[in-house]
Every structure is written in C-alpha cells, then in structure tokens.
Amino acid sequence: MRLILGTFAALGIALAAPAAAQSVGMQIVDTAGAPVGTVTAIQGDNLLVKTDKHEALLPKASFTLHDGKLLFGLTQAQLDSKIEESAAASQKAIVAGATVNGTGGAAVGKIEAVANDKVTIALTSGKKIQVPSSGLRGNADGTVAIGYTAEQLDALVNGGASSPSTGK
Helix, strand or coil, X not given: XXXXXXXXXXXXXXXXXXXXXXXXXXXXXXXXXXXXXEEEEEECCEEEEECCCCEEEEEHHHEEEECCEEEECCCXXXXXXXXXXXXXXXXXXCXXXXXXXXXXXXXXXXXXXXXXXXXXXXXXXXXXXXXEHHHEEECCCCCEEECCCHHHHHHHHCCCCCCXXXXX
C-alpha cells in the first residue's frame, strides 16, 4: 500500500537529513534504536519506506541521520497503525457521488458505483471507466484523487493507452 502521509512531518523528527545521506536500502530506526523499516525508493522530497507490513511515502523532513541510519519519531508499530488509519480514512471517501480529481487537481468525473474493489467513474466527457479502488486515494475534503488527467482517462476509454489497473 502506497500512501503519502504528510502529517508525519509533524509526528516525526523535524530535522532533515542531507539528501545525499538518504539512500535506498538505509535502515530506519526509532528514537530507542529499534527497527522501523527500510528506504526502498526516493521520490522527490519523499522516501518510500517499507515496514514489516506496509509501504508508505513519507516526507524526508521526518527523518534525521544518526549513526549511519535514519532516525524516525515513531516506532514500527506506531507507523504501521498510522498507515492503517490513513488507509481506512482514505477508503471511506471512495463512495458513489464523490468528485474525482486528476493530476493537477482538476475534476475528471464523479464516482458512479463502488463494488467488489472496483470503482466506476462517470467522466466529465460523459464516458465511463472502471478502475480498481486501490488506484484511487480518498482525501479529507471528501474528494478522490486519481493519477491521470481527464485527457489520459479519455484516451484509456478510447483504447489509446492501457488501463489504470496495469499502470502501463
């Protein structure tokens, strides 16, 4: 599960490690030195972190370099719990009638139906597309985000590209 959890900047340690010091494979530990996870990728100002249960994007500013490891302000159990809470809150927003925003924040349609982990979106163009619910992210304001523009979704419906479920 991949989520951006921007609130961790406030929950984590607010001292940023130099970008060169943060690298794939680095171990992340809590303030007591216990393992929290491992950095699996660097994506802009975020680190993709793998715990024992989850994968999540966390802001680089949530970590500080200490003894060759990245120090984080939550234990592994606390981080896993926060990820699960965020995922549950996100899923609650994915309901019929919710506005779906594409990349850049522009509305691309509304959710028409949710069933069996599939979401049917009525696009602003009048066409419909079905995507896996895991391809969407619910927001605190009740909107839902998808990583495509309206034009890209129309191309998918018209057969001009592969489906969002494959990501290819």
